[in-house]
Amino acid sequence: MPSPAPYYITTPIYYVNDRPHIGHCYTTTVADAAARAMRLIRGESRSTFLLTGTDEHADKVVTSAAAHNSTPQAWADKHADAFRAAFTSLNCGFDDFIRTTEPRHKDKVPGYISALLKTGDIYKGVYTGWYDAGQEEYLTETAAREANFKSPINGKPLVQRTEDCYFFKLGAYQERLLAHINANPHFIQPDARRQEVLGRLRQTLNDIPVSRPVTDDPATQWGVRMPGDPANRVYVWIDALFNYYTTVDTPERKHFWPAAVHLIGKDILWFHAVIWPALLMALNFPLPKMIFGHGWWVSEGQKMSKSLGNFIDLERMHAYADAFSLDGLRWYLLTQGPLSGQDADFSHAKFIEVYNADLANGIGNCASRVSNMIVKYFDGVVPTPGNAAALPDYDFKAICAKASVEYVAALDRFDIACAFNQASEIIRKVDGYINVTAPFKLAKTVEANPTAKQELAAILYTCAEAVRVASVLMAPAMPQKMAALWSTWNCTPGADTKLADLAAFGGPCALKPGSTVAKGDALFMRADPAAPIPGTIPAPSAPTV
Ligand code: ME8
16 A cells, blocks of 8 residues: 655744743644644554754853853753653654754755855845944844834944845745745635735845854854855754754655645744745745644733733643643643634633533543443443434434544644544534433333343444544544543554544444443543632632631
């Protein structure tokens, strides 16, 4: 059988001077769930590749390191480890973690820049701008005008300064970029982001500076040098964008390019949807298939800020995982996150509502209802499927088939929430079926009516098999909880089994009559909306008189 086409998904590489928070963890968790789902759909793990990592050549790394009596490299090492550990703690299974200070990245960047110098796409020119000598930085024309051409820091006049600089001929690619975006509606997603880029591309694109000078200031000595010109270094953003390519620019991984999806936040859309594709066009490299720019997480309806105390940092996320399980947290992020383009709210009340509805009262309760009845009425032995009364609204073979078709289609357009909601829909159907068929009532009649036992068997088999299918679809979001369910139900899928087989109701991976189902612990404990918010210090109780 031919192997499936490679699926390469990337996250942004994160700045090492920040501590991991919900934003970074969200993007990486979405990429992880998408990669797991792709592996499931293909029934083949090796053709999917998830890359995350850290962006380490920013000037602020040098400043932060100095402020902490550290070297830039030691500072970067420490923070890169923190990101890696954060993602691992959230069960994100990345295939590689690239750091821009690693030789396998930084040694390759000059090669691409040299190629662009050779074609003339990168050329040496002169940069003129408003310079704040006290701060040693340029201000944009707008920022300079707004500051009345005075330093916003020390009030001294800004000076017009000119220096040698390398430029990339971005303007030369404007027409080709427009044509590509117009011909490929999925290239930039969601649609609002695509419109945003198309709008900006109606104005003339200028060539952009891609180097920064190296001076006596140690901050300017950090980074990748321009090939053949050590007095200049590659601008950190250009260096960073190349990570997606350097990681797979090896004989073993070359087939992963072009990437299927660059998943990013909306803040860095322009770099990914315009500058990066133009660089690739100039190098004659194929373009990624999709740039997906998600929205922001806000917290309790407000922009996250450390001073407001509403920041969802890693500690707060761990506190939620401790209280509601890691998979409970992942489910909330994945189904309620800002993927569609709108910003999303991390609100405690909403979290509890979704957790209780989808998990504690959803799959958790449904699975234990069904296994409890199999234990009670069939001694825990999966009964033989038979002809349960045909109810047109509850044709589970058709319901599960439709759910998996929609699951695959939703993942293709990167609508992760819609994909996972297909599974919740199956669970709602099972709950409805139990209410309509009332197996607990039927069980009371089996002694007087022998055919009732067969009917009971058929109903419970149907419920259990449908829950199994839902659990398969949910597994990329909640790998640990679904593995726990499979273990009590003795239906752990073999490695590399295809979704088409796994999610077929009554198909090759169906529950086997005669196998055993144990009661098991509740998958998700019901959450009390009045309980203290995880990660917050409980208010002191009122003094007793
Ligand atoms: O921009 N909600 O790195 P960065 C959702 N190094 N996502 C958020 C978020 C929020 N409130 N805050 C951050 C950089 N993010 C560059 C990228 S790529 C070649 C270089 C996520 O550490 C979101 O994915 O500032 C955003 O794009 C990323 O963190 C920015 O991470």
